Every structure is written in C-alpha cells, then in structure tokens.
Amino acid sequence: MIKQNGWYVLLLATIIMLLTGCQTIPKDALKLKPESLQKRSLQTRVYEGINEVGILSASAGVIQDLGFNIDESETKLGLIVGSKERDATEAGQVAAAILVAVLGGGSMAIDKNQKLKISLVVRPAPKNTENKHFVRVTFQRIVWNTQNRITRIEGLEDPEIYQEFFDRLSKAVFLEGYKI
16 A cells, blocks of 8 residues: 555656646746846946046945945945935825824824935956946835835836936046046
C-alpha cells in the first residue's frame, strides 16, 4: 500500500513539473515601456570637464542645500542617498475629515508626515571620453497618516523638481571645476 502511494506522489510531482515547465516568458517582459525613456531623460544629465570626485562633491553639496541629510555615500560606486522629513498635511484631507466628523462618521485618518528620499548615481561616460559623466537623480516619498500607517510610496515625477536640482548642480559643478 505504501509503495502504491509513493508512485502516486511521484506521478503527481512529475505532472506538476511538466505543466509548470510549459509556461513561457511573455515576449515583451524585458522591454522598457515608452514612458521609461522620458523618465530617464528627466532624471539624467551629462556633465563634462570635471572628474567623478568633483561631481560627487558638488552633488553632495546640492543635496544638503536642498535640506536633505546624506544617509549613505559610496564614492567608489558613485552613489549618494539622502532623506528629509516633512509635513504631509493637505487642506483638502483636513476639510474632508472635519466634514465626516460633523456628519457623525467618526474620525478619519489623514496624511500626517512624509519622508522624502533622494538617490543620485554618477557614472562615467564611455571610455573614449575623459571627464564626462552621467548623473542620474531620483526623488521618492513615503507618506504616513495620523494612524501611523503608510498611505503612499511613490516616485516624484514633477519636472520642476528635477530642473531645480540640475540647475543648482550645474552651478555647483562650475564652481567646483574652477575651485571657486
């Protein structure tokens, strides 16, 4: 009886492996979406005439000027990560919570605080160019409500944020390059 059950288990396991082995990866699974090129161009700039140490130094200064604390830095990898805490209260949510309370709906959780994060990566351009680097920066945020629950984790896509960062970085790179 035990031998017979063993064969059933072996047969069942073989059938399961054959069925799962027949699945294929979709053709477009590794294709980038069209909007990913737009995001990358928004997040990336090229800087020339300055070495990697200089551009990392200028980037760290800009990150701190924007109010971020540098959490991690690995110069060998060209990486800087920073964060800052800010209030996330929105007037519309407060008004809705008051309205719900007045109508007898009880208390409603609203966004309370947020952690903004910045990640910056510097990488050298192809080998035939000297002192030319790609700088890519991304901004993210995590929002907690009044019940201390995470309500949102999102990347920030506002072009103005990236434009302000890169404008400041361009000035800092100029000053760093001329040791002003």
